[in-house]
Amino acid sequence: MKLTALFGAFAAALLAVLAGCQSSSAPSAAGKTAAEKPQLKLGLQTYTFRDFTFAQALDKAKAAGIPYLQAYRGQTLGGGLDGQFGHEMDAATRTKVLALVKERGLHLVSYGVVIGKDETEWRQIFDFAKAMGMEEIATEPPPDTMPLVAQLSKETGIRVALHNHPTPSIYHDPEFALSTVQPYGENVGLCADTGHWVRSGYDPIESLRKAKGRIIQLHFKDLNERGVKEAHDVPWGLGASNASGQLLELRRQGFSGYLFVEYEHNTPSLESDVGRCAEYFRRAVAASEDELARNAVVPPQQTGKVDDVFSGGRGKNSALWPSPTPLLAADLSNAEFKPGSWAWENGVLVAKGGGDLWTKESYGDFALSLEFRCAADSNSGVFLRCADPAEWLQTSIEVQIRQGDEPDGKHLVGAIFDVLAPTRQIAIEPGEWYRFVIVAKGNRIQVSLNGEPLTDAKLDQWTEAHKNPDGSPNKFNTPYKDMPRSGRIGLQYHGTPIAFRNLLVERL
Missing domain, CATH: 3.20.20.150 (Divalent-metal-dependent TIM barrel enzymes)
Known part of the structure; x- marks a missing residue:
């Protein structure tokens, strides 16, 4: 099963991801058929x-x-x-x-x-x-x-x-x-x-x-x-x-x-x-009612489909690869965060203030699909492979979430924060949902937004601390080629409203 097929499944209302493929005449979560609805x-x-x-x-x-x-x-x-x-x-x-x-x-x-x-x-x-x-x-x-x-x-x-x-x-x-x-x-x-x-x-x-x-x-x-x-x-x-x-x-x-x-x-x-x-x-x-309750109906054009460049190296026998699973439990028991700072509300994970949220598990090579919603001027991010949440800036890779303009392209939505700008700036409308697909494999981090590939970072090209391959400075004490290749996934609260839903991960 290739990644293109995987995220095609994300787009098909996530039926094949969590609930199994279901026809319009199949029983719903409430045991009703479509004809009885x-x-x-x-x-x-x-x-x-x-x-x-x-x-x-x-x-x-x-x-x-x-x-x-x-x-x-x-x-x-x-x-x-x-x-x-x-x-x-x-x-x-x-x-x-x-x-x-x-x-x-x-x-x-x-x-x-x-x-x-x-x-x-x-x-x-x-x-x-x-x-x-x-x-x-x-x-x-x-x-x-x-x-x-x-x-x-x-x-x-x-x-x-x-x-x-x-x-x-x-x-x-x-x-x-x-x-x-x-x-x-x-x-x-x-x-x-x-x-x-x-x-x-x-x-x-x-x-x-x-x-x-x-x-x-x-x-x-x-x-x-x-x-x-x-x-x-x-x-x-x-x-x-x-x-x-x-x-x-x-x-x-x-x-x-x-x-x-x-x-x-x-x-x-x-x-x-x-x-x-x-x-x-x-x-x-x-x-199904379960899918509606989880906000798992994918809106049109929010396909999350990944370009074929993201599909290399996958096995032909899909049985060898685990299916995508929810990143976070319904009770958030597999996450670490300050009590009261994050909560599920009708299938939407909402930041209440007070800090970031971190998975307890570590992930090395993986594909992550999620949707995010900003308010005006929101600033947030998705942390990858974090070795130490207390020192997240220096021990993780951040995919930037940003509503509004930024003079530095490396701080726009979809950027690898402070190291690589997206291929183009995409306007983020406050209150609307957008889908990230993030693929981390070996030395490569790839990001798409609403199905459009935006960022492709080959980490081995970052050979010096505080310096990007194009000569521009960055904040990091460790060159990205030496950053951990496994660690926790985090969701950032940066003091502005942010919400997430449909967070799914697959280990590669």
Whole structure:
């Protein structure tokens, strides 16, 4: 088994690494088959592509493999049609709009977020949704309008999902939103916007737990920061919202319904990002509950695939080589650190402050795969082959983790700290996950970031203390050719936020 094959397995949702390959019909950790799992249906809120026409948004949904749609009022129709989407469209236009949807093999299932100004308009909204074959509307009316809305829901059979914008919306608090829908039947519930919960400082998983049984639909999001109103969307699985944990909670609740991608971040990579969200969703649906709990669903483009230069010297008989295993135990019993300074949180290892973390075991030749997440201006690193943690600077090799710019290339992310710069500078976005693959074999240390080889250090070229092969100075009393070829692996806390997940190691 070559390293390229090994880290291909890392990329394939780690199914072959820890849980064994599992098809979509194989039993999950809970003993359910895929057919028995709740039916989570992926949809697109067309507001995601608000800078495009409705017809173009349909094309982009189809390209991403997203079959269900929630349309919003005001989007230019396009596709040869004049006007904007909304409940004011005449019957002929409605028929043509439905034809646009049908010819692409899509399904228009929801409308929102929409609010009527009076009873007449509310009736128009519900009649429109019914005439268009929709199942639900998302809305955010004042509480005193809810009796009318609930009555119209009962008359038409259209389900009502109460949406939550962030503060200062009165519905930002999930408990208040739940108390608003509580008096009404099961057809009135929440449009749980998990991104706005995060922006407002609420834990999305805990909020989903509180809302169990009253969720109609979701605007499902992963944001780069928590508790920050200006936080923006990132592809699912890369942000601070624990997308894996949210999907696990919905599965445990037995929720069946629509999860709409509503990507509000206007980024040049919008279409690609939406596609990545859709693919992450498909991987997560196929994953076991154990994999979801461990955040072991690998986001698209976080493949960790290593270039073929990393594959030399592997045996053909994979039985000769142990499989990759978790670097750290679930209780951290195989690590040394100051009590309280590191902790697992929903499958994520978080530095709490107070020092570095070290494996108790030593590693000589090995391949290490891990993901890391920085905050703004974070500084951290991964220590290799450390002989003495008390003297880590002089007895280990550090692969640098850095958010932000550095005038010295040997201090950028992916550098071998102070001795070798990466081949190029890669911008690290705060709050997003990035994957390192580090291969240490003999005198060679190789580093890739998100599958791109960045650093290839041949240690025997460092023959003098305090001097790099290019003549530049370094901090080290021992030339790297004489550094230990075996030692502990460490994770650095450098006084700034840092988190890790999916840490796997294979001895070579």
